[in-house]
Amino acid sequence: RKEVEQDPGPFNVPEGATVAFNCTYSNSASQSFFWYRQDCRKEPKLLMSVYSSGNEDGRFTAQLNRASQYISLLIRDSKLSDSATYLCVVNIRSNTGKLIFGQGTTLQVKP
Amino acid sequence: NAGVTQTPKFRVLKTGQSMTLLCAQDMNHEYMYWYRQDPGMGLRLIHYSVGEGTTAKGEVPDGYNVSRLKKQNFLLGLESAAPSQTSVYFCASSSPRTRQAGYGYTFGSGTRLTVV
Numbered sequence: 001r002k003e004v005e006q007d008p009g010p011f012n013v014p015e016g017a018t019v020a021f022n023c024t025y026s027n028s029a030s031q032s033f034f035w036y037r038q039d040c041r042k043e044p045k046l047l048m049s050v051y052s053s054g055n056e057d058g059r060f061t062a063q064l065n066r067a068s069q070y071i072s073l074l075i076r077d078s079k080l081s082d083s084a085t086y087l088c089v090v091n092i093r094s095n096t097g098k099l100i101f102g103q104g105t106t107l108q109v110k111p
Numbered sequence: 112n113a114g115v116t117q118t119p120k121f122r123v124l125k126t127g128q129s130m131t132l133l134c135a136q137d138m139n140h141e142y143m144y145w146y147r148q149d150p151g152m153g154l155r156l157i158h159y160s161v162g163e164g165t166t167a168k169g170e171v172p173d174g175y176n177v178s179r180l181k182k183q184n185f186l187l188g189l190e191s192a193a194p195s196q197t198s199v200y201f202c203a204s205s206s207p208r209t210r211q212a213g214y215g216y217t218f219g220s221g222t223r224l225t226v227v
Contacts, residue, residue, distance in 0.1 A: 032215075034215045036215070043219060043220050044154070046215045087154070097141075097144075099216060101146075101154040104153060
């Protein structure tokens, strides 16, 4: 079983739609959680951290459910520019800073 | 601009050749990492370093060696390249301070390596 699992998609949605991605992680010692965005042939970039209380950044909302070991990302009012691959990422409790990446979920927003 | 710089950006190698990928960061980060990214596999950790002079194996270390002689540089070496090492290689850095602030990693722009 992969440590971080995501549905690879692709998710094809029209502009203005709301779309949600889920991710599950297997290690209960996971400490920090993130969503990264990766555009085609570019490096991943941090989109947002995910906290137990949930957090929002504009059109993006991230939620963490520690009991069920899953993380979600909700994108409201999708824009063409949101088309990218979204990586679910966890940090296992350690002193190394290692991050474990999911394989990513591809989003294509169409006009 | 501050950040992580990788060189080269592209390279084609013949099977059996050797090469070194350089990663340099100017953010005074303690931790540095080398990942490879392949279609359908996501990012997989090759080697990492938690400080100058220290390195450790990640998930897929075979066929690679690393060195961290200076805090700002992390080198990835391929001693005898194989077609299975065709991939996109990303270097990243972080710090306990950036983790606590929730800032995660800073990535370099990647090296696209083809082994023929």
